[in-house]
Amino acid sequence: MRGGASLWSAVSLVTALGAAAPAVHAAEYPVRPIRVVVPFPAGGNADILALADVKQRLAAEGAASIGNTPDEFAEQIRRDSARWAKVAREARVRVD
Numbered sequence: 346m347r348g349g350a351s352l353w354s355a356v357s358l359v360t361a362l363g364a365a366a367p368a369v370h371a372a373e374y375p376v377r378p379i380r381v382v383v384p385f386p387a388g389g390n391a392d393i394l395a396l397a398d399v400k401q402r403l404a405a406e407g408a409a410s411i412g413n414t415p416d417e418f419a420e421q422i423r424r425d426s427a428r429w430a431k432v433a434r435e436a437r438v439r440v441d
Contacts (some may be wrong), residue, residue: 384414
């Protein structure tokens with residue numbers, strides 16, 4: 346029964362601490378305007394490439410949109426470069 350008693354004392358302590366905590370009023374927050382920073386303008390390239398009809402037209406041409414940030418695009422370029430460099434080495438492709 347010792348474990349049950351310690352559980353009840355822990356629950357009682359948490360309840361007492363919760364009741365003693367000062368009340369927080371949502372109306373007081375925020376104390377100043379919140380500015381949301383969006384890295385791309387509305388209707389920019391990322392929005393256009395996300396449209397279903399644009400994706401379908403790209404797919405019909407054998408293309409696809411990848412990533413929507415410069416970092417994601419750079420990572421895709423790194424992956425593609427590594428992939429095709431391996432293919433070129435294995436095929437012993439030479440540039441004259």
